Amino acid sequence: MDRFSKISKISILASIIIFSFFVYQKIKSASVTVTAIVPGVCGNGIKEINEQCDGNDFGGLTCFNFGYSGGSLSCNTDCTLNFSGCVIKIPSGGGGGGGGGFIPQYGKIIISGYAQPKSEVTLMSDGAIKATTIAGDDAKFSFTLDNLSPGTYLFTLYSEDKEGKRSSLYTFPVKLETGQTITAGSILLSPTIDVDKLEVKRGEFISIFGYTQPEASVLISVGSEEELFFRTTSTKDGFYLYQLGTDILEKGDHFTKSKSILANQLVSNYSRVISFKVGDRTVSKEVKKVCGKADLNCDGRVSLIDFSILAYWYKRPLTKEAKQKVDLNGDGKVDLIDFSIMAYYWTG
Amino acid sequence: MTRKNTNFIMLHEKTRKITMKQCKSLRKFFVLFSVIILFFVLFSVSFANAAVIEPKIEAKEVKRGDFVVVPIYLDTQFEEINAVEVYVNLSNNLVFRDYLDGNSIITHWIEKPHLQSSDVRRPQIKFSGIIAGGISGRNLDLVDLIFEAKESGMAKIGIDKNSKALLNDGLGTRTKLIALSQSFNILDINRKPELKIKDSFPPEPFKIYLARNKEIFDGKYYITFETKDKQSGIAYYEISEKPITFIFLAKPDINNLKFKKAESPYILEDQSLRSYIVVKAVDKAGNEQIAILPPQKICSWDDVLLLLDCILIFALLIRKMLKLKYKH
Numbered sequence: 076m077d078r079f080s081k082i083s084k085i086s087i088l089a090s091i092i093i094f095s096f097f098v099y100q101k102i103k104s105a106s107v108t109v110t111a112i113v114p115g116v117c118g119n120g121i122k123e124i125n126e127q128c129d130g131n132d133f134g135g136l137t138c139f140n141f142g143y144s145g146g147s148l149s150c151n152t153d154c155t156l157n158f159s160g161c162v163i164k165i166p167s168g169g170g171g172g173g174g175g176g177f178i179p180q181y182g183k184i185i186i187s188g189y190a191q192p193k194s195e196v197t198l199m200s201d202g203a204i205k206a207t208t209i210a211g212d213d214a215k216f217s218f219t220l221d222n223l224s225p226g227t228y229l230f231t232l233y234s235e236d237k238e239g240k241r242s243s244l245y246t247f248p249v250k251l252e253t254g255q256t257i258t259a260g261s262i263l264l265s266p267t268i269d270v271d272k273l274e275v276k277r278g279e280f281i282s283i284f285g286y287t288q289p290e291a292s293v294l295i296s297v298g299s300e301e302e303l304f305f306r307t308t309s310t311k312d313g314f315y316l317y318q319l320g321t322d323i324l325e326k327g328d329h330f331t332k333s334k335s336i337l338a339n340q341l342v343s344n345y346s347r348v349i350s351f352k353v354g355d356r357t358v359s360k361e362v363k364k365v366c367g368k369a370d371l372n373c374d375g376r377v378s379l380i381d382f383s384i385l386a387y388w389y390k391r392p393l394t395k396e397a398k399q400k401v402d403l404n405g406d407g408k409v410d411l412i413d414f415s416i417m418a419y420y421w422t423g
Numbered sequence: 424m425t426r427k428n429t430n431f432i433m434l435h436e437k438t439r440k441i442t443m444k445q446c447k448s449l450r451k452f453f454v455l456f457s458v459i460i461l462f463f464v465l466f467s468v469s470f471a472n473a474a475v476i477e478p479k480i481e482a483k484e485v486k487r488g489d490f491v492v493v494p495i496y497l498d499t500q501f502e503e504i505n506a507v508e509v510y511v512n513l514s515n516n517l518v519f520r521d522y523l524d525g526n527s528i529i530t531h532w533i534e535k536p537h538l539q540s541s542d543v544r545r546p547q548i549k550f551s552g553i554i555a556g557g558i559s560g561r562n563l564d565l566v567d568l569i570f571e572a573k574e575s576g577m578a579k580i581g582i583d584k585n586s587k588a589l590l591n592d593g594l595g596t597r598t599k600l601i602a603l604s605q606s607f608n609i610l611d612i613n614r615k616p617e618l619k620i621k622d623s624f625p626p627e628p629f630k631i632y633l634a635r636n637k638e639i640f641d642g643k644y645y646i647t648f649e650t651k652d653k654q655s656g657i658a659y660y661e662i663s664e665k666p667i668t669f670i671f672l673a674k675p676d677i678n679n680l681k682f683k684k685a686e687s688p689y690i691l692e693d694q695s696l697r698s699y700i701v702v703k704a705v706d707k708a709g710n711e712q713i714a715i716l717p718p719q720k721i722c723s724w725d726d727v728l729l730l731l732d733c734i735l736i737f738a739l740l741i742r743k744m745l746k747l748k749y750k751h
Binding site for chain 2: 127136199202224228244246348368387404411412413414415416420421
């Protein structure tokens with residue numbers, strides 16, 4: 076009896092300790108040092124770790140990511156996703172066969188959204204480029220792909236601004252039925268981003284800039300040990316700039332990324348990540364034409380050719396030249412990690 | 424002791440028993456509650472930010488000889504994943520026959536599904552590939568594996584815990600993975616193996632990429648190509664190189680070309696690049712899709728010299744003829 080009560084007491088105590096530990100961890104991870112705005116809690120409009128969504132920020136996800144053919148996601152008050160607005164379209168009619176043999180009915184997808192004004196938008200299907208277009212002055216773009224056989228497609232979008240900087244990739248799967256037409260609208264591509272210095276003397280300013288939708292709100296994240304958030308607004312031509320005083324940053328390596336919020340409704344996913352150093356001197360970023368990361372043949376793209384080069388060296392002993400070129404994480408071998416890095420920089 | 428008193432004592436005993444009972448049940452409730460909380464906390468912690476890979480088998484029972492299609496699903500749990508390496512363990516009453524990748528989210532295979540382990544008692548299938556640009560979502564089909572139910576009894580298909588899923592963060596960070604398994608029963612009723620896949624669509628249109636890299640294939644020209652078939656999957660590729668002869672640049676008649684089976688990357692036989700390269704993708708139902716790479720060089724230096732020679736001879740002939748004409 077006594078033993079039983081002891082066990083029960085211990086188990087209750089243990090569970091309370093564990094539970095409070097995780098609650099503490101959660102609170103700890105949510106309380107970030109903030110200069111401009113205070114994210115970290117459900118309801119601040121910014122999706123963070125352990126949140127499926129927050130307000131209109133779905134982390135770049137749409138109904139398509141969850142196997143639906145359309146509709147829009149919404150966010151519950153506890154920052155979990157609500158799929159009630161998502162729809163599964165039933166294949167459109169078909170319309171009788173007529174005589175003769177089997178005529179395959181192809182499907183169609185219409186994709187539209189916002190990139191940066193006058194940027195070049197690329198659409199990939201299963202990692203291969205299918206179409207490119209130039210976004211309008213209002214950053215709007217649209218694609219129509221027809222003659223699609225039924226099946227699952229992985230569509231990827233990215234844009235390249237006036238200065239040749241690329242947005243991050245926006246990927247979503249679509250399951251297309253026979254003869255079906257699917258519309259994927261209101262896609263918001265991430266901003267492009269860059270900094271003007273490789274290294275900045277602590278206390279001096281560093282410019283974080285890029286292009287996004289015109290007159291959009293831009294959330295800039297600067298991270299090292301703690302993540303800081305800053306907000307700015309883009310101009311009519313989509314340009315945004317934030318002068319960051321580095322006196323609030325510790326000496327060492329830091330990274331920055333940005334996301335845009337359009338009309339307080341659409342939130343893009345994060346841009347690519349740019350790194351810089353805070354140190355004892357200032358080193359400007361030279362515009363040098365160098366091969367991009369994972370661009371193994373140096374043609375300005377990361378495509379099937381680069382994949383074939385990497386695949387050649389997979390599980391093979393690397394030569395000195397190959398080590399410098401294809402060993403993307405510098406661990407002396409080509410394995411799944413190198414392929415993952417390549418997939419991140421993929422342009423098709 | 425009076426009867427009243429005895430009654431009171433009995434009542435008191437009763438209430439004591441009830442409170443003891445209540446206490447016991449309350450204690451039980453607390454233990455149960457704490458165990459539930461403990462389980463919930465540990466369970467939620469183990470599932471938080473961990474991708475899940477699992478085989479999904481709809482039928483709980485199949486007959487001996489049946490072909491079983493087992494989709495391997497990925498649930499990214501709100502992470503963004505761009506590379507996977509999966510090991511699938513299976514019981515030895517199953518035989519791996521084939522795979523379907525028409526609905527796969529893998530854009531490029533590093534290793535297509537193949538039997539990894541030579542140990543017949545512990546067969547294992549391995550596959551790996553990338554998802555260009557990364558993906559986040561639930562019920563994402565990695566591949567559909569096809570097995571033959573060879574012997575009756577319980578059959579098990581499980582994802583090995585050594586499988587990997589990497590984050591789309593530009594660093595190849597390995598994420599936590601929950602590897603699940605599933606079992607089904609193979610009944611001792613014999614059936615002729617049969618698997619019909621409806622496919623009346625050709626493979627997806629594709630491009631041929633020409634490349635040369637001094638560090639691979641001895642610096643020779645090679646081509647890469649890849650496409651998908653959304654229904655039955657690609658069965659094989661065939662290649663034909665049709666050299667052009669000087670002046671004759673007409674596109675080759677595909678019906679009269681001699682094809683041979685090949686895989687990407689393919690080292691070109693004609694390193695002078697004066698050939699039409701035709702690649703035919705054939706799906707498992709026999710539908711075809713063709714891609715053509717036109718010759719990259721129309722004429723060689725020999726051709727240019729020959730052409731100059733011809734022009735020179737022609738000019739000399741005309742000069743001679745004109746001379747003769749004016750003489751007369």
